Amino acid sequence: MTSDDAFEYANDDLAAGGLRLDALARAHGTPLYVYAGDHVRARLGRLRRAFAAAPDLLVAYSVKANPSLAVIRLLARDGAGADVVSGGELTRALRAGVPAERVVFSGTGKREDELAAALDAGILCFNVEAEAELEALSRLAAARGVRAGVALRVNPDTDARTHHYIATGKRVNKFGVPWEQAPDLYRRAASLPGLAPRGLDCHIGSQLTSLEPFAEALGRVRDLALALRKDGLPLDLLDVGGGLGVRYTDERPPAVEDYARTVLEALGDLGVRLVVEPGRWLVAEAGALVTRVLYVKENRGKRFLVVDAGMNDLMRPALYGAQHGLVALRRGGGSVVADVVGPLCETGDFLVAGREVPDARPGDLLAVLGAGAYARSMASNYNSRPRAAEVLVLDGAAHLVQARETIDDLLARERVPDCLTG
Secondary structure, X not given: OOOOOOEEEEOOEEEEOOEEHHHHHHHHOOOEEEEEHHHHHHHHHHHHHHOOOOOOOEEEEEHHHOOXXXXXXXXXXXXXXXXXXXXXXXXXXXXXXXXXXXEEEOOOOOXXXXXXXXXXXXXXXXXXXXXXXXXHHHHHHHHHOOOEEEEEEEEOOOOOOOOOOOEOOOOOOOOOEEHHHHHHHHHHHHXXXXXXXXXXXXXOEOOEOOOHHHHHHHHHHHHHHHHHHHOOOOOOEEEOOOOEOOOOOOOOOOOHHHHHHHHHHHHOOOOOEEEEOOOHHHHXXXXXXXXXXXXXXXXXXXXXXXXXXXXXXXXXXXXXXXXXXXXXXXXXXXXXXXXXXXXXXXOOOEEEEEEEEEOOOOOXXXXXXXXXXXXXXXXXXXXXOOOOEEEEEEOOEEEEEEOOOOHXXXXXXXXOOHHHOO
């Protein structure tokens, strides 16, 4: 761990913001998500400084990374907006205090009621991905007597060099408008009532660890922007998406300063308002999933640490084969090669597979690092397991921001029909 890490050892006990994680586990139980709020704020500040040369920059936090109202509010209080991909995320952003004029609405499958809610809220821009979506938005906006700001999401057919499940910029992906169709569709947007074309949007994937795909995609976006302007079409906004990678174990992602320099150099002097949509980069390394060892077992020479957190609490290892750092809350023990597995009835229920991990015993506490993004946001109730609590550490104090679910919470909306109760 380095001085830049959200979690550090203090007198051999893992802590965040000066608060020991074992004390938080005693107070709130396990599994438990812990977020280092000061680290999130520092990341946002660093990002802003990196893009200091961009006039009127909008940092639209990608809510899907971590939709906690407290996290959204923390960022909004420091001037961030929100990138949302559903009506639910829109509601979260607005309730957390994000001004509607700092909200962009992305996503491939926006329902008409979601489009209507965003129009009524008065958001900044819709990142549109299909001609049918343009037509639906036009009809809804015209009926309200308003003009919807529109950015056309283009698919630049760029290889993001990331896991194929989180790549979004190749022609085989469902996202965006095919590159060759973009000019005609932008002209179509300009002709429809109720629409105000603003610019272009391009997001090529997530957890990118190379700057070359960014530069390649944005070079194409710049060429397209210049061509549209040459045709006399309005264009004053450019959304470059997000996707900058973070360090989970041994990755070496580019520095945000280098990323910003690449973006600004690729776009040159277009003179547009720049929108960036960081999610993972802001919150991933600020989160840890604290879990307790239940059992240690050997199976023909293979060791398993069975813990109380599972794939329903952290889906990434099972879904992507993702690797997370894992440490003991109390430093000083040895290590062993083992699988760290959860209690769910699935072979894919693991947090770490075949790696060197702390040589823990039943009752010991471990922390899965890098769990601030796509952990609680992807959590499920598989095996009827209530979802874990969330704690935000900010300015030296711990705040319970999501209470632990109970089995009664899970059953509250279920009904057994009368025909089965006789």
